[in-house]
Amino acid sequence: MNRFASMFQLRFVVSLLLVLPLLAQAAEPLPSWNEGPSRKAIETFVQAVTEDGSKDFVPPAERIAVFDNDGTLWSEQPMYFQLLFALAEVKRMAPEHPEWKQQQPFKAVLEDDQKTLAAGGMDSLKEILVTTHTGINTEDFDKNAKRWLASAKHPKSGKPYSEMVYQPMLELLAYLRDNGFKTYIVSGGEVEFMRAFAEEVYGIPPEQVIGTTFATEFQDQDGQLSILRQPKLLHNDDGPGKPVSIQSIIGRRPIMAFGNSDGDLQMLQWTAAGTGKRFAGLVHHTDAEREWAYDRDSKIGKLNKALDEAKAHDWTVVDMATEWKRIYPFDK
Amino acid sequence: MNRFASMFQLRFVVSLLLVLPLLAQAAEPLPSWNEGPSRKAIETFVQAVTEDGSKDFVPPAERIAVFDNDGTLWSEQPMYFQLLFALAEVKRMAPEHPEWKQQQPFKAVLEDDQKTLAAGGMDSLKEILVTTHTGINTEDFDKNAKRWLASAKHPKSGKPYSEMVYQPMLELLAYLRDNGFKTYIVSGGEVEFMRAFAEEVYGIPPEQVIGTTFATEFQDQDGQLSILRQPKLLHNDDGPGKPVSIQSIIGRRPIMAFGNSDGDLQMLQWTAAGTGKRFAGLVHHTDAEREWAYDRDSKIGKLNKALDEAKAHDWTVVDMATEWKRIYPFDK
Numbered sequence: 001m002n003r004f005a006s007m008f009q010l011r012f013v014v015s016l017l018l019v020l021p022l023l024a025q026a027a028e029p030l031p032s033w034n035e036g037p038s039r040k041a042i043e044t045f046v047q048a049v050t051e052d053g054s055k056d057f058v059p060p061a062e063r064i065a066v067f068d069n070d071g072t073l074w075s076e077q078p079m080y081f082q083l084l085f086a087l088a089e090v091k092r093m094a095p096e097h098p099e100w101k102q103q104q105p106f107k108a109v110l111e112d113d114q115k116t117l118a119a120g121g122m123d124s125l126k127e128i129l130v131t132t133h134t135g136i137n138t139e140d141f142d143k144n145a146k147r148w149l150a151s152a153k154h155p156k157s158g159k160p161y162s163e164m165v166y167q168p169m170l171e172l173l174a175y176l177r178d179n180g181f182k183t184y185i186v187s188g189g190e191v192e193f194m195r196a197f198a199e200e201v202y203g204i205p206p207e208q209v210i211g212t213t214f215a216t217e218f219q220d221q222d223g224q225l226s227i228l229r230q231p232k233l234l235h236n237d238d239g240p241g242k243p244v245s246i247q248s249i250i251g252r253r254p255i256m257a258f259g260n261s262d263g264d265l266q267m268l269q270w271t272a273a274g275t276g277k278r279f280a281g282l283v284h285h286t287d288a289e290r291e292w293a294y295d296r297d298s299k300i301g302k303l304n305k306a307l308d309e310a311k312a313h314d315w316t317v318v319d320m321a322t323e324w325k326r327i328y329p330f331d332k
Numbered sequence: 333m334n335r336f337a338s339m340f341q342l343r344f345v346v347s348l349l350l351v352l353p354l355l356a357q358a359a360e361p362l363p364s365w366n367e368g369p370s371r372k373a374i375e376t377f378v379q380a381v382t383e384d385g386s387k388d389f390v391p392p393a394e395r396i397a398v399f400d401n402d403g404t405l406w407s408e409q410p411m412y413f414q415l416l417f418a419l420a421e422v423k424r425m426a427p428e429h430p431e432w433k434q435q436q437p438f439k440a441v442l443e444d445d446q447k448t449l450a451a452g453g454m455d456s457l458k459e460i461l462v463t464t465h466t467g468i469n470t471e472d473f474d475k476n477a478k479r480w481l482a483s484a485k486h487p488k489s490g491k492p493y494s495e496m497v498y499q500p501m502l503e504l505l506a507y508l509r510d511n512g513f514k515t516y517i518v519s520g521g522e523v524e525f526m527r528a529f530a531e532e533v534y535g536i537p538p539e540q541v542i543g544t545t546f547a548t549e550f551q552d553q554d555g556q557l558s559i560l561r562q563p564k565l566l567h568n569d570d571g572p573g574k575p576v577s578i579q580s581i582i583g584r585r586p587i588m589a590f591g592n593s594d595g596d597l598q599m600l601q602w603t604a605a606g607t608g609k610r611f612a613g614l615v616h617h618t619d620a621e622r623e624w625a626y627d628r629d630s631k632i633g634k635l636n637k638a639l640d641e642a643k644a645h646d647w648t649v650v651d652m653a654t655e656w657k658r659i660y661p662f663d664k
Contacts, residue, residue: 207396217576218573252539
């Protein structure tokens, strides 16, 4: 055997040695998923688009997977967590706003008066969101979001909100990235709020977080630069707003999409309608014991049209109660 | 020597074998840059932020580098190439619009009447841009842009526009990516127009192209889905619009920025003002022989305030004439 042949053999042997531990790891990539239809559909899809020589092979650069956040990656009951953040911010900011003691909807928030708050409807919520989310630069807003995330506890579980994430979905995100996918959040949540935890919690960097946005302005005050958040909704990243932001920001149609509500319908349709093999999935909240059970009649995360569409088109509908071994990372 | 020790040695030897060719390649990463101050500044910066143990080390996830396009990555004379595309599109679309023969500014375009066109000013240009860039879905627009790029020739060089790119900047993009940077375009050009060539020409994927945008709408016509481009400017990615889009889309402050005109000033300021080591660079068009020479008084790519700011803050100003061995890939 000459030196080159020997070197070649060495490289081959060592390649095997380097690859074996990866294979061992890959044997059980989704440990919190029962061996049900959803896990099988996911694995079959990933294999089809990643295996060399597969007729459905997709180059890594085109392996874009998009995920809704509320109800898909973390819980959204009893209320969107971002609204709970906004209510907490009103209380934190109250000392600087003594007038709020007499001024709705802030008075209701400070007095925990759910009835008055509910009666105020969407207009009240918008006012609370705008007051707590804008008129502030992006760096300070990020600090506010992180402060709340580090201290606030979920009213039912008593856990930090950043732990109310779905363990099976964390595994799915990692599994996709291990297979060359780029994982994105495409959610109705406000983009900077989600960025405050997405990298640490989901492994999704800020540039892969797409959400609802407020208009911003570049400020230069005597050389002190900042990006100021304006009290003006720029993009509502819900329903048809999702394919719009996907095209505008990613510029490529995803090959995989996961949602849980009718607000995800157009994102799922847009993804599924692309040429080649595609995956459209829904998290179905069926577990009143370990999480919550809701769909067609829910005020939050209503899943009605998208559930019909999923059935009509054979999309993957994850039955949380039967298909997930664990819901949260803190579950045993 | 037991089997494990031997295996370890094998791995070490093979690792070296695998790494050596990379080192050889890395020895000369910027072959079209003369050994001038700009090349030195670039290499010093990249070393400082990437070397393990460096006090200026930046984790790969935060190595964001942003580049203007017109005049920074490709030429912009005698007119922004995208405007030349728009003019060509008017001619291509003319048979479907017989009324344009009598209707300005289209009549002037069809008759190559530069004088009338110039007299129409920005309003004429806007009308031409909107007519050729909107009222069409994103996939069809992409085809139009690619068709033009594949056939049109630059009036001076006779080369396709996609070859009018700066060889030294191509090398810089590759050098940064080899060092774990994520390279972005942040340009006044329309985002989908740039995406039509950025991946092939610059190695920059669509999701790393940020630009001026038109509003879009998701359309569902009997199950036929599309993203329709609306005749409404959504974001003007110039001047202060650049840090705004950087924060909105990337969500992280770049550590390196490169531009060539006053439209890049705020992007450079925003980048340079971040904490830690930062790089702000300008391409200075000083080469009337091989490219064009223009700065403070130019109608296109005016470089005045940003040049003063660069001198005041010791930013890197690339003297094209003396620092670049070659301008275009087709140069000998």
